[in-house]
Amino acid sequence: MLKYVGKRLLQIIPVLIIVAILIFVLMYFVPGDPVQIMLGDYHATEEQIQATRARLGLDKPFLVQLWDYLVGLTRLDFGASYIYNINVGQELMHRFPYTLRLALYSLVFVVVVGIPLGVLCAVQAGKTVDRVLMVVTLVLNSMPAFWLGLLLIILFAVKLNWLPTSGIHGWTSWIMPTIATSVGALAGVCRQTRSSMLEVIRSDFVVTARSKGLSERKITYGHALPNALIPIITVCGTRFGAMLGGSTVIEAIYTVPGIGQYMVNAINSRDYPVVRGSILYIAFSFSIIMLVVDLVYAFVDPRIRAQYVKVKKKAESEEEKTPEAA
Amino acid sequence: MSEHATPKEAFLDIRDLKVEYKLGKDTIYAVNGVSFQVEKGTTLGLVGETGAGKTTIAKAILRILPDHSLKMMDGVVKFDGEDILNMPDEQLRRIRGRRISMIFQDPMTALNPVMPVVDQIAEGIALHQNKSKQDARIAAIKMLEMVGISSDRAGEYPHQFSGGMKQRVVIAIALACNPDLLIADEPTTALDVTIQAQVLELIGNLRDELGTSMILITHDLGVVAGTCDNVAVVYAGEIIEYGTKEDIFDHPTHPYTIGLFGALPDLSKDVKRLSPIAGLPPDPSVEYTGSCPFAPRCPKATEACTKEKPVDIEITPGHLVRCHLAKEK
Amino acid sequence: MKSRASDKPGSLAYVGKYLLHSPSAMVGLCFLVGIMILSFLTPFIFKYGFRELNIRAQYSTPTLEHPFGCDEVGRDIMVRVLYGAKYTISIGIFATAGGGLMGVILGAIAGYRGGLVDSFIMRFLDVFQSFPAILLAIAIAAVLGPGYWKVILACGITGIPGYARMMRANILTVRGSEYIEAAKSIGCKESRVVVKHVIPNAFSPMIVSLAMGVANAGLAASSLSFLGFGVVPPTPEWGSMLSTARTYILEHPHMVIFPGLFIMLTVLSFNLVGDAIRDALDPKLRD
Numbered sequence: 053m054l055k056y057v058g059k060r061l062l063q064i065i066p067v068l069i070i071v072a073i074l075i076f077v078l079m080y081f082v083p084g085d086p087v088q089i090m091l092g093d094y095h096a097t098e099e100q101i102q103a104t105r106a107r108l109g110l111d112k113p114f115l116v117q118l119w120d121y122l123v124g125l126t127r128l129d130f131g132a133s134y135i136y137n138i139n140v141g142q143e144l145m146h147r148f149p150y151t152l153r154l155a156l157y158s159l160v161f162v163v164v165v166g167i168p169l170g171v172l173c174a175v176q177a178g179k180t181v182d183r184v185l186m187v188v189t190l191v192l193n194s195m196p197a198f199w200l201g202l203l204l205i206i207l208f209a210v211k212l213n214w215l216p217t218s219g220i221h222g223w224t225s226w227i228m229p230t231i232a233t234s235v236g237a238l239a240g241v242c243r244q245t246r247s248s249m250l251e252v253i254r255s256d257f258v259v260t261a262r263s264k265g266l267s268e269r270k271i272t273y274g275h276a277l278p279n280a281l282i283p284i285i286t287v288c289g290t291r292f293g294a295m296l297g298g299s300t301v302i303e304a305i306y307t308v309p310g311i312g313q314y315m316v317n318a319i320n321s322r323d324y325p326v327v328r329g330s331i332l333y334i335a336f337s338f339s340i341i342m343l344v345v346d347l348v349y350a351f352v353d354p355r356i357r358a359q360y361v362k363v364k365k366k367a368e369s370e371e372e373k374t375p376e377a378a
Numbered sequence: 379m380s381e382h383a384t385p386k387e388a389f390l391d392i393r394d395l396k397v398e399y400k401l402g403k404d405t406i407y408a409v410n411g412v413s414f415q416v417e418k419g420t421t422l423g424l425v426g427e428t429g430a431g432k433t434t435i436a437k438a439i440l441r442i443l444p445d446h447s448l449k450m451m452d453g454v455v456k457f458d459g460e461d462i463l464n465m466p467d468e469q470l471r472r473i474r475g476r477r478i479s480m481i482f483q484d485p486m487t488a489l490n491p492v493m494p495v496v497d498q499i500a501e502g503i504a505l506h507q508n509k510s511k512q513d514a515r516i517a518a519i520k521m522l523e524m525v526g527i528s529s530d531r532a533g534e535y536p537h538q539f540s541g542g543m544k545q546r547v548v549i550a551i552a553l554a555c556n557p558d559l560l561i562a563d564e565p566t567t568a569l570d571v572t573i574q575a576q577v578l579e580l581i582g583n584l585r586d587e588l589g590t591s592m593i594l595i596t597h598d599l600g601v602v603a604g605t606c607d608n609v610a611v612v613y614a615g616e617i618i619e620y621g622t623k624e625d626i627f628d629h630p631t632h633p634y635t636i637g638l639f640g641a642l643p644d645l646s647k648d649v650k651r652l653s654p655i656a657g658l659p660p661d662p663s664v665e666y667t668g669s670c671p672f673a674p675r676c677p678k679a680t681e682a683c684t685k686e687k688p689v690d691i692e693i694t695p696g697h698l699v700r701c702h703l704a705k706e707k
Numbered sequence: 708m709k710s711r712a713s714d715k716p717g718s719l720a721y722v723g724k725y726l727l728h729s730p731s732a733m734v735g736l737c738f739l740v741g742i743m744i745l746s747f748l749t750p751f752i753f754k755y756g757f758r759e760l761n762i763r764a765q766y767s768t769p770t771l772e773h774p775f776g777c778d779e780v781g782r783d784i785m786v787r788v789l790y791g792a793k794y795t796i797s798i799g800i801f802a803t804a805g806g807g808l809m810g811v812i813l814g815a816i817a818g819y820r821g822g823l824v825d826s827f828i829m830r831f832l833d834v835f836q837s838f839p840a841i842l843l844a845i846a847i848a849a850v851l852g853p854g855y856w857k858v859i860l861a862c863g864i865t866g867i868p869g870y871a872r873m874m875r876a877n878i879l880t881v882r883g884s885e886y887i888e889a890a891k892s893i894g895c896k897e898s899r900v901v902v903k904h905v906i907p908n909a910f911s912p913m914i915v916s917l918a919m920g921v922a923n924a925g926l927a928a929s930s931l932s933f934l935g936f937g938v939v940p941p942t943p944e945w946g947s948m949l950s951t952a953r954t955y956i957l958e959h960p961h962m963v964i965f966p967g968l969f970i971m972l973t974v975l976s977f978n979l980v981g982d983a984i985r986d987a988l989d990p991k992l993r994d
Contacts, residue, residue, distance in 0.1 A: 071837060082850050202967065260488045263479060275490050354491075
């Protein structure tokens with residue numbers, strides 16, 4: 053198992069290197085000159101522009117810039133922001149807790165509400181509760197998160213004046229961003245849970261469980277749900293990865309000072325070190341989440357676990373064919 | 379078996395059981411008025427073609443038919459004097475697994491793939507015998523040993539076992555609480571021929587040891603001959619012939635039963651070729667109210683067979699045949 | 708007993724027939740077709756043009772004259788919303804068609820050729836899948852700059868890895884199945900086997916994800932526009948309208964309602980059609 057984790061971690065490294073190079077090359081060709089944007093409104097002289105270019109290292113040839121950047125990365129140095137001259141690595145560490153908290157709150161909300169609702173739908177399949185919930189989740193699933201975010205602001209901040217509009221001041225500030233981030237995912241997880249439960253609920257082993265005299269509750273949560281979890285985990289994992297990568301749009305709406313907002317602002321101001329650093333960070337955390345998801349699979353399903361562990365029982369399994377007692 | 383004629387209640391008493399499924403817009407008439415009794419300590423064999431409704435009869439006894447496609451279930455199923463079909467779920471759960479249990483057809487799918495086998499056995503024991511998890515586990519390991527699986531494999535998962543071993547686990551689950559009635563639904567169909575005999579012997583031995591009544595569903599007449607006391611021949615969701623093993627084997631009367639036995643190669647006689655039953659199995663989406671369901675395939679069918687549904691005729695005490703032609707004998 | 712269908716399940720004719728008999732799919736289709744037609748006809752139907760300024764009606768809340776109200780320069784929001792339908796819908800369709808085609812080709816090559824080609828393509832796709840789809844779209848859109856076709860490109864590229872992976876998996880399944888062996892064993896030419904058997908059988912499961920993909924691409928496009936990386940004002944694309952409306956949310960919240968509502972209805976319609984196609988192709992899920 054450990055060996056497998058190690059192997060997967062090593063596999064992430066080349067992916068990150070390619071992402072790093074790719075993003076550097078792409079950003080280099082982005083239309084728009086960062087120096088122009090920085091000095092934008094002032095009537096900067098040619099000398100000022102040249103001086104700024106030299107200070108940022110933008111006057112060097114392309115390959116030299118790329119080399120400097122890659123060498124920096126080996127020391128985990130993402131460079132400094134062009135505009136604020138703050139180290140990108142430090143800024144990311146400072147902003148990460150905001151993004152992480154938003155993602156974690158949303159994930160908890162999605163799991164705690166979405167999965168039981170999906171189970172309820174599957175158990176009540178075809179009945180009123182199921183039909184209503186299926187329509188509601190279909191609508192929620194189609195709702196753009198940023199629009200929902202704006203609607204929440206209108207309702208809870210403007211009309212009712214219950215919650216703060218934007219920024220993070222205390223726990224109430226997290227409510228709207230969490231809801232806006234998670235509603236789509238919640239609807240998706242609910243629908244996924246329903247369909248994978250429906251497949252499992254008709255399996256023979258559920259009939260076996262029923263024939264033992266177990267209660268419906270025990271059958272549903274003890275036998276059916278554990279077997280339906282794999283696709284649900286996939287959906288949760290992907291959604292969580294996306295949230296951790298910065299719920300860009302939501303952070304923009306509620307001005308949460310997280311990674312997503314950092315990156316979007318940086319793209320607009322052509323602040324390349326920030327863009328590169330954010331994207332690398334996001335690629336890294338996304339890959340880690342995907343690895344964790346794979347490990348959760350193994351935790352949930354012994355058949356997947358068996359693929360990771362060396363097949364040491366091979367010899368014993370040969371004996372199965374000749375039972376000891378007859 | 380003269381009990382059949384007397385009104386005295388049997389241990390398991392099924393009267394006029396009807397089950398219908400819905401499939402798209404069609405109705406499937408799976409069981410159409412089945413009645414039979416099983417006495418304590420005896421074994422009844424249900425034989426017939428695939429799709430004749432045998433499994434549905436078995437599942438109806440435990441009320442474990444799939445809710446989502448079940449359209450109608452009617453009739454009386456009385457077990458030890460209690461009405462199963464109208465019993466509240468709570469009460470029924472105390473019978474399932476404790477007093478009646480079932481061995482399923484396909485051991486590959488009948489076990490929960492993500493639960494260690496010992497827990498799957500212990501679950502029922504803990505529930506019905508009010509044992510702690512620890513004690514139930516110990517009892518479950520004993521069960522495993524009883525069906526010939528060594529205790530050090532108890533914590534393994536179903537995918538680590540072969541088909542025959544899985545069926546042993548299924549048997550252990552069914553017998554874990556020492557049930558009064560065991561329903562075995564083609565327990566050997568999914569297994570290799572070499573394993574089949576072992577599993578049957580295992581079930582037979584355990585039944586004798588525990589004194590359990592049994593309903594054995596099979597289409598293997600050899601198995602019936604070896605294990606059953608009484609036999610019911612099922613065709614198109616009806617019992618078309620019922621009697622003791624001797625009645626059915628020595629005096630098969632219904633043309634279908636005769637055909638079924640004719641389809642069995644008999645080594646003691648010098649037959650040139652097997653005699654398969656001509657025609658296709660009956661269409662389950664048709665309700666045969668005004669004719670004999672076997673008439674289209676019956677070599678001896680008369681006009682009456684297509685115009686009137688036959689009723690049970692008792693040709694010798696306890697030997698019932700649902701055929702117009704049986705009258706003349 | 709299988710339900711009797713006149714056409715072979717899985718064939719396009721069967722799917723079409725199924726859609727016609729599915730009320731929810733018909734509602735979705737009618738909405739999409741209807742709003743698309745309206746979108747092109749706005750200049751002929753309505754009194755106001757989508758660019759027409761009307762300073763007196765600035766920030767007007769919904770009235771009979773302006774059912775959805777007016778925006779910051781007095782443009783009629785209803786006309787703008789209806790006119791803007793063509794952007795979201797066409798971006799969704801074009802991006803999915805382009806991304807789907809590329810993905811299917813890459814996946815088919817990877818799955819059928821195997822070996823080095825396969826590893827190369829898959830490792831390349833790994834890179835693209837090492838971050839969330841919407842961020843990939845943002846990054847590409849940032850590089851390309853704003854504009855209608857550039858959004859299509861960004862959303863299209865974003866979809867490629869998913870489709871390629873799925874196609875590759877399908878190809879591998881089909882390639883291993885017995886009817887392919889059978890076709891080969893009776894002496895079919897390889898090219899014929901690929902065109903006649905492998906591609907059609909591997910492609911039909913893709914139809915569902917492509918149908919769903921249109922909804923996702925449309926949603927992604929409006930998110931991009933909302934962030935300022937997509938179609939930019941004054942084009943009445945719904946996302947960019949919301950982006951503008953957001954500035955006035957405290958004083959004039961009505962500007963936020965309708966563009967978002969129409970994004971939702973459009974995405975919902977695509978999802979309804981997609982759901983119906985899935986049901987048509989997978990009778991197991993029906994009941």
